[in-house]
Amino acid sequence: MDPIYNLGIKAYRLAVKMASSRNVKAKKMLEGQAATFSYLKENLDPCYRYIWIHASSLGEFEQGRPLIEKIKAAHPEQHILLTFFSPSGYEVRKHYDKVDAVCYMPFDLPGNVKRFLDLVNPSMAIFVKYEFWGNYLMELKRRQVPTYIISAIFRPGQRFFHAGGSMFRKMLHCYTHIYVQNEESCRLLREIGIDNVDVCGDTRFDRVVQIKQAAREFPLIASMVKDSPFTLVMGSSWQPDEDIVIPYFNSHPEMKLIIAPHEFDAHRLKELKSKITRPVALYSQTSEADAAQLDCLIIDCFGILSSLYRYGQVAYVGGGFGAGIHNINEAAVYGIPVIFGPNHGKFREASDLIAVGGGFCIDSAESFKAVIDHLLSDRDHLRSAGNIALNYIKTHTGATDFIYQDLFPGK
Secondary structure (H helix, E strand, C coil): CCHHHHHHHHHHHHHHHHHCCCCHHHHHHHHHHHCHHHHHHHHCCCCCCEEEEEECCHHHHHHHHHHHHHHHHHCCCCEEEEEECCHHHHHHHCCCCCCCEEEECCCCCHHHHHHHHHHHCCCEEEEECCCCCHHHHHHHHHCCCCEEEEEECCCCCCHHHCCCCHHHHHHHCCCCEEEECCHHHHHHHHHCCCCCEEECCCHHHHHHHHHHHCCCCCHHHHHHHCCCCCEEEEEEECHHHHHHHHHHHHCCCCCEEEEEECCCCHHHHHHHHHCCCCCEEEHHHCCHHHHCCCCEEECCCCCCHHHHHHHCCEEEECCCCCCCCCCCHHHHCCCCCEEECCCCCCCHHHHHHHHHCCEEECCCHHHHHHHHHHHHHCHHHHHHHHHHHHHHHHCCCCHHHHHHHHHCCCC
16 A cells, blocks of 8 residues: 555554553554454454454444344354444444454554454455555455455545545455445445446445334333423434523423433433423332332443334434434334434435435524424324434335345355
């Protein structure tokens, strides 16, 4: 790869090292990467060639998960290595039992790449969504390893499409095939001479359907909402989201509220509870009998949010006043309308849901009030918006089957 690219990776590695003294995630990344090669030596069988699947973080893993599980179900003899770049993915899924090994992907430097690929000996490499690592891609191509990217999405502002982006365009020529989410991505790639592209949608739609089918029941939460005519489930919320929703909730006794904050350390939970003037408790400290007396429940554990949307008539998905909204499909699949903040430009499903009437963007307390008042007062509108949201999910499933059949034709 270009020396400038390698210099950039080295600078990034140095920045992570400098941050590791005060940043837990950076420290975990470095520690995890330092253990990768010994882990591979101990846990990979040199007699096998592995399907290598790489997801940067937890969100990308959830996109790749339906394909992983379909491959493993149809071909239990296949050995799969799953790698992450971010601790937020690795720490949650390091014990994922549908693959044979899980570890960090080392920094994309030539020495690391060759050592890693020598140990893994991949029969196939699959990257998820945004993963463009030049040295890995070049070496995979040199070794003639079939290499794919799934659920990819491209935008005009990316470096591939700039006049000085030739170094990055070379990466795209390393993929055996590219599976994109939409027609615009396909058009952009073909304009720069990348023709090995198929539009097959986003595997996240398949994943949320799987999640819904496996959704857990929570008697404690059912007890809280049993007599409520209207419950709002607020998922992956941040302070700006809560500062809009909580004052409305405080003044509307006809509704109940479930809050699953994105982060919930002790200080954050104390601050959150202090803003709520109605009966409220933490999920971990509540009994089923006590829950019936509550108006608000704060979820202070991981792993259950995707099952909680079933208890709401409307969902509010956080992140839209910060880096970007979280997973709105997890809510829409339950047939309820979804509200979110203004920073949703990178998420096609948000624009689509707004266009068809199953999703609503708000940018202030006033716009939130207008949306929620309408949904509260007009049950036909509420029902219609929820049905639209569910139908949107249903009509966008199938990407996993498309990719699988392409990778394993006739199997």
